[in-house]
Amino acid sequence: MKLPVEFEKKMKNLLGEDFAAYEQHLDDPAYYGIRVNTLKISVKEFLDICPFPVTPVPWTENGFYVRREDKPSKHPYYHAGLYYIQEPSAMAPAAYLPVVPGDRVLDLCAAPGGKSTELGSKLKGEGILVSNDVSISRTKALIRNLEMFGIRNSVILCTEAKHMVPSLTGFFDKILVDAPCSGEGMFRKGNNEIKNWEQKGSEPYARLQREIVDDAVKLLKPGGMMLYSTCTFSPEENEQVIEHLLTENEDLSLVSMKMCDGFDCGHPEWTLTGREDIKKCIRLWPHRIKGEGHFLALLQKAPGKETSFSGEKYPRVKLTRETEAFFKDCHMDIDWNRVQEFQGKLFYLKEEFPKLSGVRILRKGLFLGEMKKGRFEPSQPLAAALYPEEYDKYISFELEDERTIRYLKCETLNADVETEGIHLIGTGRFPLGWGKVKKGRIKNKYASSWRWM
Numbered sequence: 001m002k003l004p005v006e007f008e009k010k011m012k013n014l015l016g017e018d019f020a021a022y023e024q025h026l027d028d029p030a031y032y033g034i035r036v037n038t039l040k041i042s043v044k045e046f047l048d049i050c051p052f053p054v055t056p057v058p059w060t061e062n063g064f065y066v067r068r069e070d071k072p073s074k075h076p077y078y079h080a081g082l083y084y085i086q087e088p089s090a091m092a093p094a095a096y097l098p099v100v101p102g103d104r105v106l107d108l109c110a111a112p113g114g115k116s117t118e119l120g121s122k123l124k125g126e127g128i129l130v131s132n133d134v135s136i137s138r139t140k141a142l143i144r145n146l147e148m149f150g151i152r153n154s155v156i157l158c159t160e161a162k163h164m165v166p167s168l169t170g171f172f173d174k175i176l177v178d179a180p181c182s183g184e185g186m187f188r189k190g191n192n193e194i195k196n197w198e199q200k201g202s203e204p205y206a207r208l209q210r211e212i213v214d215d216a217v218k219l220l221k222p223g224g225m226m227l228y229s230t231c232t233f234s235p236e237e238n239e240q241v242i243e244h245l246l247t248e249n250e251d252l253s254l255v256s257m258k259m260c261d262g263f264d265c266g267h268p269e270w271t272l273t274g275r276e277d278i279k280k281c282i283r284l285w286p287h288r289i290k291g292e293g294h295f296l297a298l299l300q301k302a303p304g305k306e307t308s309f310s311g312e313k314y315p316r317v318k319l320t321r322e323t324e325a326f327f328k329d330c331h332m333d334i335d336w337n338r339v340q341e342f343q344g345k346l347f348y349l350k351e352e353f354p355k356l357s358g359v360r361i362l363r364k365g366l367f368l369g370e371m372k373k374g375r376f377e378p379s380q381p382l383a384a385a386l387y388p389e390e391y392d393k394y395i396s397f398e399l400e401d402e403r404t405i406r407y408l409k410c411e412t413l414n415a416d417v418e419t420e421g422i423h424l425i426g427t428g429r430f431p432l433g434w435g436k437v438k439k440g441r442i443k444n445k446y447a448s449s450w451r452w453m
């Protein structure tokens with residue numbers, strides 16, 4: 001691979017003798033990984049049914065290497081949200097942010113959702129996940145990935161951190177800033193990444209990253225933790241951003257993280273002040289681990305006085321008769337005081353959340369479905385979020401039954417059931433979507449935008 005001359009010079013300077021190993025890895029094949037969605041299945045159960053060979057990623061309990069030729073995206077379990085396909089070193093940031101159920105979590109640069117899906121799984125439906133990205137086009141994949149994972153407690157925003165500051169200062173227990181970066185760890189992906197580097201280099205990203213973290217830290221609760229990560233190697237975008245944060249915020253300190261074989265620590269000699277605590281950061285180099293490389297820093301704010309927040313109240317929704325009838329069959333635990341209607345569409349957010357202004361809100365909770373004239377259309381994300389025991393009429397196709405894939409291709413199918421009306425359709429105990437049964441035929445309601453291609 002031909003590296004940009006300037007980049008090569010910089011890397012030789014950083015890596016010294018290690019540069020040869022770095023250069024050699026560029027010609028090796030890339031690693032592929034999947035991360036199990038523990039909201040839907042335990043790692044042990046997944047390994048019992050896993051359809052292809054996997055080997056563990058050392059730094060992520062639910063992360064595994066897979067072979068590219070096994071095509072993990074072409075399997076019904078992928079459509080059932082049982083795993084996310086992710087480059088193995090990109091699994092580290094969400095694994096190292098110690099999210100627990102009940103936390104208020106912000107993923108500030110979230111699209112397409114590789115890390116948000118894991119943060120949402122770790123919450124186990126308790127607390128709140130705010131996933132944000134400034135790019136509206138990139139939020140499409142973010143929404144779909146969070147929905148496919150069955151995450152019920154997420155708010156999805158499209159804004160910049162500075163616009164959240166007026167309403168959410170000191171709100172979050174945990175924040176992930178997986179910052180936009182010059183992507184030096186992405187060069188094996190293709191020429192676009194290299195071209196982008198040649199045009200921009202590190203400098204504009206380093207400036208943007210400082211702006212982002214300066215605002216992010218305001219959103220963190222006293223005692224809260226923030227993880228900063230990039231997939232680039234440049235010290236200006238890594239150690240020096242953390243150095244800047246620590247200099248500007250005396251109440252912030254670095255927290256040590258567990259080292260795995262092949263991990264390197266942060267480099268004080270690459271900062272402007274040489275501060276030793278930078279060693280608590282982690283560097284994953286692609287020539288030393290099986291992955292493309294990452295930088296991680298875990299920070300904690302000192303304890304202090306917390307701000308109290310009052311949640312937005314919603315007027316009680318008036319349900320149509322058909323909607324009430326649908327929810328008689330649906331046993332998901334819903335507090336109807338926390339359901340909001342928007343142009344006939346129902347959204348459910350169990351956790352109290354402050355009213356935001358000046359911020360583009362794309363989703364506030366789980367989209368339950370739409371009240372239409374004479375009927376209720378349950379949503380695709382509701383199907384993905386349900387466990388089979390939460391809906392009375394469940395049709396399960398065996399994995400080997402050709403109807404499983406035909407369902408995912410949105411075809412009309414035969415059903416061997418006596419009951420009629422809306423049914424949840426799945427494979428084994430994993431729901432995929434909805435279907436309307438009439439006279440032994442299933443009218444397919446699987447979302448066309450999620451269709452198996």
Ligand SMILES: C[S@@+](CC[C@H](N)C(=O)[O-])C[C@H]1O[C@@H](n2cnc3c(N)ncnc32)[C@H](O)[C@@H]1O
Nearest residue numbers: 109110111112113114115133134135178179180
């Ligand atoms: C490294 S990518 C995030 C990848 C994502 N965390 C994942 O794991 O799938 C960085 C993201 O930051 C977004 N971004 C750029 N500037 C931003 C800003 N000022 N605020 C929020 N997001 C921003 C980009 O649109 C991009 O999607």
